[in-house]
Amino acid sequence: MSPTDAWLQQVVAEARAAGDPGRLAAVIPYAQTMGISLRLAPDGPHAGELQGVMRFGEQLIGNPMLPALHGGALCALLESTAIFQLLWESAPPATPRTISLTVEYLRSGRPVDTFARGVPTRQGRxxxxVRVEAWQDDRARPIAVASAHLLVHSDEGPVKFEL
Structure with a gap:
């Protein structure tokens, strides 16, 4: 295990012990730059579910004529949520690495906060x-969905990844 993996495992353990996934996103500079944070869903049918939240900022606008969120910003939220979901739920031996990410943009993202959730659909060795969906005001009307394939272990041992 690399020093970075050990450090991240410690951050995950501390965040879990505190019941605060926000601590995990808070130590990742990329997540901070994109305005991505984590929360456990409040009361309701999805209470306790890990959710990624991308706070709206003018820098996230891709088409100022509509205005609409940039597709790359939505992709960042979807990919980050998939990785954070694995770290939070299963604590892999190393930081997951993206093999592929396929995004389907379903409708324009408005200039408001955007939420996402990831659901692992198959976990191999x-x-x-991970299937990820993003929405804004109505969870039943996603604005984008993604299918992420993440490497969690290689033939040489746990994946080595530097943040």
Missing amino acids: RVTN
Whole structure:
């Protein structure tokens, strides 16, 4: 295990012990730059579910004529949520690495906060598949969905990944 993996495992353990996934996103500079944080869903049918939240900022606008969120910003939220979901739920031996990410943009993202959730659909010894969906005001009307394939273990041992 690399020093970075050990450090991240410690951050995950501390965040879990505190019941605060936000601590995990708070130590990742990329997540901070994109305005991505984590929360456990409040009361309701999805209470306790890990959710990624991308706070709206003017820098996230891709088409100022509509205005609409940039597709790359939505992709960042979807990919980050998939990785954070694995770290939070299963604590893999190393930081998951993206093999592929297929995004389907369903409708324009408005200039408001955007939420996402990831659901692992298959977890193998080396690769885990995660289905992720993003929405804004109405969870039943996603604005984008993604299928992520993440490497969690290689033939040489746990994946080595530097943050």
